[in-house]
Amino acid sequence: MNHKLPTLIVIAGPTASGKTAAAISLAQHFNTVVVSADSRQFFREMSIGTAKPTPEELATVPHYFINSHSITEPFSVGDFEREGMKLLTKLFEKRNVVIMAGGSGLYIRAITEGFDELPTADPNIRERLNQELATNGITALQERLNEVDPIYYNEADINNPQRVIRALEVYEATGNPISSYRKAKVNQRPFNIIKYGLDLPREELYDRINKRVDVMIQDGLIDEVAALVPFRQYNALNTVGYSELFDFFDGKTDIDTAIALIKQNTRRFAKRQLTWFRKDKDIIWASPNMVLTLAKS
Template sequence: MNDELSEKTLIVIIGPTASGKTAAAIQLAHHYKTDILSADSRQFYQEMSIGTAKPSKQELAAAKHFFINNLSITENYTAWDYEVQALELLNKLFDKHNYVILAGGSGLFIKAVCEGFDEFPDMRPGLKEKLNLEFEEKGIADLQQRLKIADPVYYEQVDLNNPQRLIRAIEVFESTGKPFSSFRKLNVNKRPFRVVKLGLNLPREKLYQQINYRVDEMVKNGLIEEVKSLLAYRHLNALNTVGYSELFNYFDEQIDLDRAIELIKQNTRRFAKRQITWFGRDKEIIWMRPDNKDLIAEMVSAIK
């Protein structure tokens, strides 16, 4: 980076799903004439579009986005990978811009860019393979219960439908005797740019209405067909997520379609609640209402 490092600012737009982050990020990108990095861990995948609420073609054309459609569901990708790639990209973007935007709802990936991770000690050999086998035999509920006992803090933050995240946390606990969460908040790695975190949220009832409406729109726009096209890949980690898992159960004839759609809404609302809990612990976030007609002016004022 150049000598103006102290002037470089990463604007982080944070919030639960369906809170209006994409629209706000695009408007802010226009204001600062800059680019957007996505911090949504499911929008990385090319094959998953409708169920991940990716920005539309028009939205992607309205501002330059990175980390959308950059991976295949067959690729393994971690928050550590994202940290390395995002920091390399920011290094280049800050040569052209004083402001860059990071927008998304994946708390772990936002933490990766803003703070980084402490180094984990070596894991017990063979433990990950053992945990994966136990997951295949006993299912995700067993992992969830084990994590709840081992690390109640992380249990409240993690995507409970993501078995690999659960396995990773249990692996750390069983290898070290210390909860995964204790390794994730020791030291903040100093970044060569200023970070301003802007949070978007609505009153719960209104947010839940937005979520329900969004799910209905996804169904209208072809979500069922998208999930059907991915049935052969359902074992992959990327597809262990809300909006896909429920419809896989529908295709297995375990539940009917109406129930699957209702479960998507319910599980998305629960996911939003966990996001709010995660972000609520970060005292650096400046919270705003996305339905404020002067939102962009409010954001710009907070960034100065």
């Protein structure tokens, strides 16, 4: 720790682990703000299915990168790194501590470590892969990704077609897996970084996920997704909680099955998030109730 520098406190962890509440408690204690690193909460049109902080929670402390973009606007992890670093520079002019919270490991890494510039792929490769997706579905592309880049396969959200196609196009264009473009040495940031991971027993986490999905349905998730059907071609909507209900509206499944699949796929997503975060040796794991105590010390 360089005590002359400001500090970014990161609250990471799987979905439904209590990141929002922990981040707000920390922000209130340090009289500061929360920067979201959740790749779905950026989008204004997606609220219930992304478990955004409630209006009451948003009113307690200032939040950034919540409702900041539209699903119609391309917004990559590289864009987040650039915009996020500019924002932090501005925030640290008046604050010694800023809280970052989210479950998107790639986006947290973008701020805390940075990335090598990824090569530009031939548009023809992307078009061909998109055609394969439309014809054969995502499973075949997922299996190919597992063959050529098992590291990325085991860390990324492979249910997101955009991520899978991007990884495959980089491999086909260069012969190198996308995971090889991580920096061997992280970018030096002009602030201290402390990372906390929220640790819950697996059964408790899965129970929280199942109950959260039930609450989402009660709060109107089905209507939210129905209103987004005309926009379903946008990549932001290729995500858990939305894809399953699109299949319901297409008549591919019934509503009870769709809800059960949302729960199942969310649990699988949480497992992948944990796999990602467990590999980060800088994360201090603690229960949600212990994070504030540790941060104060």
